Structures are given as structure tokens and as C-alpha cells.
Amino acid sequence: MSLHRFAPPAAETPGSPRAALVCFPHAGGGATTFVSWRRRLPDWLDLYAYVAPGREERGRETPLGSVAELVEDALPDVRTLPGPPLILLGHSFGACLAYELTHRLTSAGRPPAHLVLLAAGAPGPATPRAVRNDHDIELLWKRLGANTAGLSRPGFRERFFPLLRADLTAHAAFRPSANRPALTTPVTVLYGDEDSDVTAEVAATWRDLCAGPFRLAAIPGGHFFPQNSATATVGSLVRAFESQSG
Secondary structure (H helix, E strand, O other): OOEEEEOOOOOOOOOOOOEEEEEEOOOOOOHHHHHHHHHHOOOOEEEEEEOOOOOHHHOOOOOOOOHHHHHHHHHHHHHOOOOOOEEEEEEOHHHHHHHHHHHHHHHOOOOOOEEEEEOOOOOOOOOOOOOOOHHHHHHHHHHOOOOOHHHHOOOHHHHHHHHHHHHHHHHHHOOOOOOOOOEOOOEEEEEEOOOOOOOHHHHHHHHHHEOOOEEEEEEOOOOOHHHHOHHHHHHHHHHHHHHHHO
16 A cells, blocks of 8 residues: 555534545654654545655665656555545645646546645656765755754664665656646645745746646745644635635
8 A cells, every 4th residue: 555544533423424634744854754644634634645666664665766667656545545525735846746647647537636746846847856875865955954963873774765866866867748738736835934945936846837726825945844834834725725615
């Protein structure tokens, strides 16, 4: 199973309206990056997070090296979720996966109700450069404001850097077809107001790939605002979802 479901904070009410929110983490991340969101989300949102091969409970599996492979891995489990509505969300590299899955589901006749892209620019104009070595990874890690405590732990680099390198390489290589139709799914793009890499201008590059309702907003914090400013992030998202459904 590629999706981890976080149990709702209270007993489910039979017959109550529900939606599935499926989250795709940043490069190197797993489902646990969204664990703090569960207690902040309303009961009507079922929270799922993608666990890629090589992470967490799938730690013995071989990591995948491209967006296409990761999407193929996640797609069967996403398709089995009850719904509609289905909401896809991606943070940084995870935005590429959520975006590509939205196209795949739309082509199959089951477009998501909403697509959320966090701390990311569109593939093509805002694609990051590939990392060349561990030094590049460490520089990027520090520049984006990630927690540097792990860098000094024994074995951390050996365990984590290969996963991070695989995701960063896949991100740099991702180039969707230039002639595919623009998305008509409502799209919300959030960026950190202190993020030096994904600025308002970079985040706005998604607009050219979208033909439906489009919302761009800032959240206090840097590149990892979905975790460091979880309350503000979740609050902004819930308002967007409720506004759409209302």
C-alpha cells in the first residue's frame, strides 16, 4: 500500500459528507511530514499521505528514479479511494507528482475536485537544477532552511541522501508534454513569504498550465512552511475547499 491513512481525531458520523485529501511530500520525505495536520483538519477530510519506495514502512523497497515511475506507483491506490471528492496536494517535489496525477486522473475521466501546490514552481520555467554530489545536497538543505540537526548524526547521510538524491534528480528531469491541455481543475498555489527559492513570481508560473479557477497566496515562513506554519497552511486550504464547495 503506497498511501498511509491518518485516522480522524473523532469517530466518523455515518452518512456525513467526506473528501479524501492525498498529500505528496517534499523530496526525501514520507507520510510523517503531514502527521501534525490531522488534528488541524476538519472531520470531513480524510487525510492520506504517499509513502514512496525506500521510505518508512516501504523502507526495504528500491527507490524509484522518475516522476513517471512514482506516479505509476501511487496511481492504483489513489484510484481505489472512495469519492468524489478527491483533493491532491503536493509540497515542493511532491507538487510534480500531484500535478502529473491530476492529468492522469483527468484523462481517465475522474478529475480531482482540487489540486494544491505548495512551495513549488511549474515544471519547465521553474525546474531546479540537478544536484551533482552530496555537497550540493547539503548546500540545498541549508539554503531551504531544513533542519540541519540530522547532518551530524551517524549514518544519516548514508540512509537519507540516496533517497533525497533520487527525488531531486527526478524533479530536475521532469518535463511534461508541451502540447497537453491545461488543467481545468481548481488550483490553489501557496508559497512561503520568506522562501528565497520559490518566490511569488516562481509560484505564479503554474498559472500558465491552468485554465480553471486559480488562487495564489502567501503563508508566513520559508520553504518548509507546510510543517513550520501548519496551522496557517491548513487554515488557508480549508477555506479554499469550503469556498469551492459552498
